[in-house]
Amino acid sequence: MTIERPAIRVPPVAAMTLLLVAVWYAGAFWLNTPQAEEALVRAGKPWGWSELLAQAYAMKRPILPTPDQVAMELWSSLTAYAPTSPRNLLFHAWVTAEAALAGLAMGLALGTLLAVGIVHTRTLEFSLLPWVIASQTIPILAIAPMIVVILGNLGLTGLLPKAVICMYLCFFPITVGMVKGLRAADPLWLDLMRTYSAGGPRTFWSLRLPASLPFLFASLKVSVAVSVVGAIVGELPTGGQAGLGARLLAGSYYGQTTQIWSALVMASLLSVLLIGVVRAVERALLGRGGAR
């Protein structure tokens, strides 16, 4: 039931990562050279290749910041200000994570409810399930600003509109995974439950639900990643108050490329961290149940 993950071999991954970094530096030089040249010409001093290289990698507003510039920006933002200050990226990451987690919780509730309904009612299976699938062909992220505005008209601002967007993105993998999971109980175990003369609810709580957990966690890992995306896009139309999406928008307004990149790296770290948490919970819970 759990997917066997192939062992990650270090040399190829390291080689690819190094290649990526090398391409990044080369690209940064290539993209930043015109700007750097201009700056050097303006300074009026004679200059050669080494000066050009140094200038291209130390621009204040580069077209493409180098990895070390992004890392420095990230580091200074994390250490120079208190975590509660809006200049600290941790503050923005927390705002985004809050919305993403709230949306995930709502999506989990909705997705599980739908899955239970679909598994137990044939009418729902054939009438609702096709629409659940169709719902995901609609580019929901595109209508995120509208959801924010509509809920704003209803007097709901802040966390909830973003969480609703995350919920819409999250419920789908959970519904699909849970529909599969709730049907995954071994017929042999179902027979065993019958010999215990266990009724429907009892079988559900004691067998079907635990048997669906591996599927649920596989879905949760997908959901938590899309939830972060949803929260970030949901922050765009609020006009850049707080959150990683707001940092992206502000960075793009003021041409602060380093800020955009550091927000992007922070978002990736947040996403990886949240998936790690889900994985840890999975290991703890399924390990205790003896499922794996």
Added chain:
Amino acid sequence: MSDAYGTSLRTAADWGLVLLAAIALAALALPLGARDGAPVGWFAEPLAPLFLAGVVLAVVGGRTAPSPRKGAWVELAAVALAWLLPMHLMDRGIDLSAGWGLWLFLVAATLLLWRVLGVLAALPGWTRSVLVPGLFGLGLLAGWEVLVRGFGVPAILLPAPSRIAAALAANAPVLWDDFRQTVLTSVVRGYLMGCGAGFAVAILADRVPFLARGLLPLGNLASAIPVVGVAPIMVMWFGFDWPSKAAVIVVMTFFPMLINTLAGLGSAERIQLDLMRCYAAGYGRTLVKLRLPNALPFLFNGLKINSTLALIGAIVAEFFGTPVVGMGFRISTEVARMNLDIVWATIAVAALTGSGFYGGLALLERLTTGWHPSMRGR
């Protein structure tokens, strides 16, 4: 769970129907709505009793039909008639927001629709796979229309489907321009480039396993990070027109395609590969004749995932800057001007595009991979 679908509509004691009739009878005692503040009863409106009689006749007719399936069709007519009543009343200028009798009646009609769907869902074939979801969707649309108009929900919150359709028709030229800019220009080009690049690199990585081992973990990492965040960067690099949108789409679609293609190429079985070797087929021939056809379901999976991603990528990238045309531009400007019916019309276009894109790919998959084991038993 009661077995609504297990009982025939013609069984003697049909308690579900009795319950429905009880609800409908209770509804008769309550007003239909109000005109100028005064409540209007069921028999004050000339056509309302006719609708009622039609519904009752259809339900009775459904029970005397020769088979449950035919009965379900007749009952469907009753449901349709019941849902037409509020439309008629609204046309006559009656305020439905206080018409609790009507709402109760519609609850009964919805339950009746549920019973009909239950019967139809038990029939295999196209009734189950096309008709049941279609009727469910129609029911949702009708409910949306009647609730929004009946309770006078302001259009700023949620316009009725009829208003969205009207906006769609009235702004067709503008919406067509947006569609052309966003879908036909940005999405198609970016999608082809992104999927093509992912596919090409996957073939290369298949030839050079070192590359595959290095790229796969990075690809898995890329699926975890919010790639759509590169949109502002791409807009900065490639300008406001379609190249920046296509670039976002390329970045978003590259890794899903790469991972799916690699998984597909690895799906050929040992014994099949041995057979190809027996035929003295080289790498190229094995790839074209065996491994690529075998990989088709995986390729289509990647293409389907990417179809949604591409649309999202283009529209989100347009939030960061566009020429004054495009679906993302339309949504963000008309939201700011509170013209929500145009926004909803754009969303309808986007939804239709997304579903059509996905559906087209699914159809193509059916046509090209009908022989594959994964399509068996459908």
